[in-house]
Amino acid sequence: MTLTSTPTSTVEVPQEIARRIVLPEGHREDEPLFEAYRWMRENAPLAQVAVEGYDPVWLLVKHADIMEVERQPQIFTSGGGDEPGSHNPILQNQAGDAFTQSLTGGSLRILETLTYLDPPEHTMVKDIAAEWFRPASLKKWEDQIRDLARESIAHQLHVGPNDLDAVKDFCLTYPLHVIMTLFGVPAEDEPRMMALTQEFFGTADPDTQRVDVEPLTPEGAAQQWSATIQDFYAYFDALVEARRKEPQDDLATIIARAKSPETGEYFPKEVAYGWFIAIATAGHDTTSSTMASILEALALHPEQLALVQRRPELIPDLVNEGLRWASPVKQFTRKALEDYEMRGQTIKAGDRMMLLYQSANRDPDVFDAPDEFHLDRRPNRHIAFGYGPHMCIGQHLAKQELRIMLEELLPRIAALEVTGERKVVQTNFVGGLRKLPMRLELR
Incomplete structure (x- = not known):
């Protein structure tokens, strides 16, 4: 069975491919997903698809096309304001x-x-925290992050085989501990942050369903997203108040006490909440996924493990x-x-595009x-952190965390092997x- 795109598209995309993406x-298994990306790049590098229950969406699978869109926020909106009918930058x-x-x-601007x-x-x-995330500013945390990496290895691993x-x-634990430590969240609250993060990014995963959300309903993922956001708000409200007082x-503190250049007053608490949630979720989940x-x-390429152990100067490239x-x-x-014209086709005003970074990379x-x-x-020239104005502000911290952990861990690895079946987040x-x-x- 195939789906024909709207009249602005000249390409038919098999429904199986569209649904997989x-x-x-469709993201439960990497191999079929990456095969779907490959089919799109080779046969329909730009096509609009319609999957039941979703708005029609253009699939952008090529590196150059994603960069072209990302560098033009004046044409391709991320949020589109907070008025009714605004755009949701996260596909639901x-x-x-x-x-x-x-x-x-x-x-649709829920955050x-x-x-x-x-x-x-x-x-x-x-700009509230842009200076804090610059590489020159992050150097001051180098020693503390290295101490946290050594502590993580000592607490979670031992000499000899670790199954x-x-x-x-x-x-999962090291990036969370780093970001929460630098952020100012007490260590005893880290399990709560971990649980909320798993719920936040696992809205469609049966393994991370909240008990207060009805699973497998069309709106279930959005219900979990909203409930988790409210739990984050409740926690971070106390943090905002505490940092504004002391x-x-x-x-x-930097985020909670930031003031609007337009009013000279503190930004609304919701702005601080948005920053805090982004840091508490993407600030560690993406780093832990990359480390794994x-x-x-x-483990699958022992010759490359041996290479980087011989030449630790390659660790930034490994990252x-x-x-x-x-x-x-x-x-x-x-x-x-x-x-907008792209690849000989017309993307109409109001059309949505799904920027597929995995495919681009x-x-x-x-x-x-x-x-x-x-x-x-x-x-x-990967774009794992995006591109243009929306390029991830935490990219330098993520690279720093990964580099430091690998500098501490790799020299000590005597052997590394995968011993069972992997599983990915749905x-x-x-x-x-x-x-x-x-x-x-x-060792």
């Missing part, structure tokens, strides 16, 4: 969008965070290849504000042998490995 359950089904609008009076904003509002909110789930027993030397993918790749390989942010969507027009893991790949948004049984032998 659009639906969360129609029932989920309707549920969100029922909570907000018609808007006051960078993802939902366009310049100049995006620029103003980003473990590399995701749950190792990769400033600390942490990121939470790197360990898996090194970049791990980011390309994992691409933990699978997609964001944009909406065209005017008609396997684009053979940009990467030699894109389906092979090469830790010393150069150049490596999501079409942000996610990676959920389970990775391994034997990690330390």
Whole structure:
């Protein structure tokens, strides 16, 4: 069975391919998903598809096309304001969008965070903490992050063979502990942050369903998203109040006490909540997914593990290849504000586009042998952090965390192997490995 795109498209995309890419359950297995991406790149590099229950959406699978869209926020909106009928930059089904609008009076802007904003509002909110996230500023945290990496290895691993789930027993905890420490969240609250993050990104995954949400309903994912956001708000409200009364030397203070250049008053609390949620979720989940993918790749390619152990100066390259390989942010969507010509087709004003970063990072027009893991790949023009104004503000911190952990861990690895079946998070948004049984032998 095939689906014919709307008249502006000249390409027919098999329904199986469209569903594999659009639906969360299509992301349960990497191999069929990447085959679907490959089919699109070779046969329909730009096509609009319609999957039942979802708005029609253009699938952008090529590196150059995504960069072209990302660098033009004045044409391709991320959020489109907070008025009724605004755009949702995170792909939800129609029932989920309707549920969100029922909570907000018609808007799809459920969070006051960078993802939902366009310049100049995006620029103003980003500037709240932009200086903190610059590489020169992050150098001051180098020693503390290294101490946390050593502490993580000492607490979670021992000399000799370690049989473990590399995701749950190792990769998840270190990035969370780093970001929460720098952020200013007490260590005893980290399990709560971990649970909320799993619920936040696992809205379509049966393994992470909340007990207060009816699973497997069309609007169930949006209900979980909303409920989790409210739980985050309840926690972070106390943090905002505390930092406004008693400033600390942490990121939470910078955000909580930021003042609008337009009014000279504190930004609304919702802006701080949006920052806090972004940091508490994407600030560690994407890093842990990348770390797990790197360990898996090194286990499957022992010659590359030996290479980076001989030449530790290659660790930054390993981090970049791990980011390309994992691409933990699978997609964001944009909406065209005017008609736009691309690849000989017309994207109409009001059309939505799904920017597929995983596919772009396997684009053979940009990467030699894109389906092979090469830790010393150069150049490596991956867009795992996005591109343009929406390029991830935390990218330098993520690379720093990964580099430091690998500098501490790799010299101590005597052997590394995958010992069981892997499992990935069922999501079409942000996610990676959920389970990775391994034997990690330390010297």
